[in-house]
Amino acid sequence: MTTPLLEITNLHASIEGKQILNGVNLTIMPGEVHSIMGPNGSGKSTLASVIAGHEAYEVTEGSILFNGIDLLELEADQRACAGVFLAFQYPVEIPGVSTKFFLKAAVNAIRKYRGQEELDAMDFLDMVEEKAKSVSLNIDLLDRNVNEGFSGGEKKRAEVFQMAMLDPLLGVLDETDSGLDIDALKIVADGVNQLRTQDRGFVIITHYQRLLDFIVPDFVHVLKDGVIVKSGDKSLALELEEKGYAGIEACKSECSCA
Amino acid sequence: MNNQANNINDPKKAVAESLPGGGMLLSSSNPVEEDTALLKETFKEKYKWGFVTDIEADSAPPGLDESTIAFISAKKDEPEWLLEWRLRAYRHWLTMEEPEWAHLTYNKPNFDEIIFYSAPKSLADGPKSLDEVDPALLETYKKLGIPLAEHAALAGVAVDAVFDSVSVGTTFKDKLEEVGIIFCPISEAVHSHPELVKKYLGTIVPYSDNYYATLNSAVFTDGSFVYIPKGVKCPMDLSTYFRINAKSTGQFERTLIIAEEGASVSYLEGCTAPMRDENQLHAAVVELIALDDADIKYSTVQNWYPGDENGVGGIYNFVTKRGKCQGDRSRITWTQVETGSAVTWKYPSCILLGDDSVGEFYSVALTNNYQQADTGTKMIHIGKNTKSTIISKGISAGHGQNIYRGLVRIQKGAENARNYTQCDSMLMGDRCGAHTFPYIEVKNKTAKAEHEASTSKIGEDQLFYCNQRGISTEDAINMIVNGFCKEVFRELPMEFAVEARRLLEVSLESSVG
Numbered sequence: 185m186t187t188p189l190l191e192i193t194n195l196h197a198s199i200e201g202k203q204i205l206n207g208v209n210l211t212i213m214p215g216e217v218h219s220i221m222g223p224n225g226s227g228k229s230t231l232a233s234v235i236a237g238h239e240a241y242e243v244t245e246g247s248i249l250f251n252g253i254d255l256l257e258l259e260a261d262q263r264a265c266a267g268v269f270l271a272f273q274y275p276v277e278i279p280g281v282s283t284k285f286f287l288k289a290a291v292n293a294i295r296k297y298r299g300q301e302e303l304d305a306m307d308f309l310d311m312v313e314e315k316a317k318s319v320s321l322n323i324d325l326l327d328r329n330v331n332e333g334f335s336g337g338e339k340k341r342a343e344v345f346q347m348a349m350l351d352p353l354l355g356v357l358d359e360t361d362s363g364l365d366i367d368a369l370k371i372v373a374d375g376v377n378q379l380r381t382q383d384r385g386f387v388i389i390t391h392y393q394r395l396l397d398f399i400v401p402d403f404v405h406v407l408k409d410g411v412i413v414k415s416g417d418k419s420l421a422l423e424l425e426e427k428g429y430a431g432i433e434a435c436k437s438e439c440s441c442a
Numbered sequence: 443m444n445n446q447a448n449n450i451n452d453p454k455k456a457v458a459e460s461l462p463g464g465g466m467l468l469s470s471s472n473p474v475e476e477d478t479a480l481l482k483e484t485f486k487e488k489y490k491w492g493f494v495t496d497i498e499a500d501s502a503p504p505g506l507d508e509s510t511i512a513f514i515s516a517k518k519d520e521p522e523w524l525l526e527w528r529l530r531a532y533r534h535w536l537t538m539e540e541p542e543w544a545h546l547t548y549n550k551p552n553f554d555e556i557i558f559y560s561a562p563k564s565l566a567d568g569p570k571s572l573d574e575v576d577p578a579l580l581e582t583y584k585k586l587g588i589p590l591a592e593h594a595a596l597a598g599v600a601v602d603a604v605f606d607s608v609s610v611g612t613t614f615k616d617k618l619e620e621v622g623i624i625f626c627p628i629s630e631a632v633h634s635h636p637e638l639v640k641k642y643l644g645t646i647v648p649y650s651d652n653y654y655a656t657l658n659s660a661v662f663t664d665g666s667f668v669y670i671p672k673g674v675k676c677p678m679d680l681s682t683y684f685r686i687n688a689k690s691t692g693q694f695e696r697t698l699i700i701a702e703e704g705a706s707v708s709y710l711e712g713c714t715a716p717m718r719d720e721n722q723l724h725a726a727v728v729e730l731i732a733l734d735d736a737d738i739k740y741s742t743v744q745n746w747y748p749g750d751e752n753g754v755g756g757i758y759n760f761v762t763k764r765g766k767c768q769g770d771r772s773r774i775t776w777t778q779v780e781t782g783s784a785v786t787w788k789y790p791s792c793i794l795l796g797d798d799s800v801g802e803f804y805s806v807a808l809t810n811n812y813q814q815a816d817t818g819t820k821m822i823h824i825g826k827n828t829k830s831t832i833i834s835k836g837i838s839a840g841h842g843q844n845i846y847r848g849l850v851r852i853q854k855g856a857e858n859a860r861n862y863t864q865c866d867s868m869l870m871g872d873r874c875g876a877h878t879f880p881y882i883e884v885k886n887k888t889a890k891a892e893h894e895a896s897t898s899k900i901g902e903d904q905l906f907y908c909n910q911r912g913i914s915t916e917d918a919i920n921m922i923v924n925g926f927c928k929e930v931f932r933e934l935p936m937e938f939a940v941e942a943r944r945l946l947e948v949s950l951e952s953s954v955g
């Protein structure tokens with residue numbers, strides 16, 4: 185039997201004493217794309233942060249296995265090195281640090297962890313050019329400080345570009361589509377689709393089903409008040425769009441996600 | 443601008459045409475709360491320059507009176523006028539009070555316990571040629587990364603090494619003399635170029651200037667003297683390396699740099715001291731004079747022993763540095779990276795007298811553990827079209843306190859004068875503080891002064907973002923801090939910039955949880 189890429193069991197998490205996740209179960213096999221939808225404040229970004237290892241969140245119960253290893257035992261940087269990538273809903277600015285410099289440090293930290301040789305400046309630039317093309321990212325942007333003065337769309341595109349550079353096993357995209365016009369949306373979706381392989385899995389967090397027209401998910405889950413209340417295939421997204429979250433009936437007992 | 447800024451996570455930018463003399467106070471509260479992940483571990487001392495050189499010394503008895511001054515003056519075989527100048531300073535000092543205005547808390551030095559003169563015995567007869575310098579001293583500088591033997595010396599940098607109260611030796615002196623540049627210990631210049639010393643000493647920082655400058659005028663022991671003749675661009679960086687070694691000793695060096703018309707020079711200053719439990723006093727005076735079209739760049743990497751993680755020991759660094767742009771179109775640039783000392787009190791300043799003259803101040807000050815730094819600059823605009831730029835970056839970690847204090851004064855005649863001030867503070871953890879006291883006085887309507895300030899907390903979110911890209915917390919902090927200091931580092935000469943980065947890294951090494 186194949187080992188799941190990600191196996192979240194009964195995950196409870198809190199921040200500053202406030203309970204946000206109340207028993208999330210989610211299993212992602214290699215090659216699968218799962219979409220997570222849900223109203224504002226339902227805990228989507230929290231789930232993403234907990235997977236990526238943000239220290240401010242406390243896991244109070246449950247487990248996360250990544251390729252069979254206990255992810256909760258690893259620090260955030262080790263998780264990244266092991267192959268977890270998070271495209272941030274709000275990418276952070278780092279004044280005075282050029283994007284290129286930052287990315288080179290990231291690529292080489294990860295390569296070192298994986299026992300690969302560090303890239304020299306030339307090989308790194310070749311890789312930058314190739315990957316930037318895949319999301320039509322203007323290379324000049326990379327001489328600017330990390331996310332500083334980037335437009336909303338540029339920030340999102342830069343996140344997908346970074347994902348391509350870092351070659352993760354699991355990509356978690358937190359509202360990478362929000363604030364994008366339709367052309368930008370297509371470019372971002374195309375960038376993600378190019379990264380779909382039979383080994384790599386994705387968690388796509390979104391509010392809108394329109395992204396899912398371009399990145400077609402294998403499963404759709406609805407997160408509400410920190411639990412997955414319903415799971416289905418792509419048609420669930422359409423149903424949500426039509427009826428809204430309020431119209432979604434909670435899962436019946438025969439559904440595995442409750 | 444007088445209000446307290448609460449939201450330190452959200453860098454606030456304030457732009458003001460002019461500000462009344464008032465301060466902005468930004469300080470992190472919340473000491474009770476659990477420290478951030480950064481500071482979970484107590485700081486371990488990483489001061490690598492803390493060794494002591496075992497060498498026989500020739501010292502004055504502790505304490506200070508007129509006979510101590512006569513002793514120092516006699517040791518240096520000084521002319522009568524200099525001894526008199528010292529004594530005038532001393533008598534004036536007796537009438538002065540230790541200043542209280544700085545935002546600092548420390549035990550005042552006990553002047554009865556300080557040794558005001560200490561020199562390695564082997565140097566008692568005055569500076570010798572480098573070949574004859576005591577091997578123990580050469581070894582000391584080698585350990586500090588400053589090889590003094592010329593064949594091994596740093597390429598393109600001439601070094602004057604000052605050990606406690608005397609100069610150990612100066613490299614590349616002959617080569618510089620070929621183009622008429624004088625670079626030697628000031629005690630030597632008093633003999634070899636008395637007319638220059640007499641003409642300029644105390645003209646920028648008068649002996650009555652302030653408590654510690656006055657003390658320095660009375661008891662200064664050594665320091666560097668630089669004279670760049672008309673039209674000469676100094677072919678290499680000049681550097682002085684100050685080392686305090688002897689116990690209970692104060693270091694009082696005096697540096698004087700004169701750049702004649704059209705001359706230019708880049709001067710570097712570095713400093714270290716052994717680790718000791720008692721506080722040691724360092725009270726220096728630096729005077730710079732730039733004539734028409736002259737250009738002086740003065741860079742400091744200050745790494746005096748900062749004390750241990752409980753705030754025990756460390757250097758009191760009370761320094762007066764001032765430059766005068768006397769000539770038209772002259773320029774003075776102060777760049778400083780301050781990572782050491784228990785307490786620092788220092789305001790490298792520019793008097794912009796010549797028309798179109800330019801003053802610049804670029805500063806990074808880092809305070810960790812219980813270090814305190816009250817530093818900044820004064821830009822006094824007198825001439826027309828004078829320009830000044832102030833970029834100050836304060837980083838506080840542990841219980842460190844970092845104060846920016848700056849004065850921009852634009853006098854009546856300073857038509858079209860311009861000042862730009864940018865003052866950024868970064869806090870690491872919840873127990874440190876950053877305070878800014880910008881004073882701006884504009885007395886000419888055509889002049890403009892612009893002030894921007896920000897305070898940020900090295901954010902968990904920034905660290906998490908870096909971690910999420912595979913970058914370790916330690917590397918992330920270095921990256922973020924270096925980014926924060928970039929505008930200052932790029933003003934430093936190459937080797938110094940590398941050194942400064944390394945120092946910041948070492949100083950922050952143990953602040954990572």
Ligand SMILES: Nc1ncnc2c1ncn2[C@@H]1O[C@H](COP(=O)(O)OP(=O)(O)O)[C@@H](O)[C@H]1O
Nearest residue numbers: 199200202204223224225226227228229230231
């Ligand atoms: N730092 C925090 N402190 C307290 N509550 C928080 C914090 N961050 C998020 N929350 C709360 O957690 C809940 C879930 O937030 P989030 O995961 O961002 O939701 P979503 O991404 O689904 O909109 C919200 O109620 C939000 O207010």
Ligand SMILES: [Mg+2]
Nearest residue numbers: 228229230273
């Ligand atoms: Mg969210």
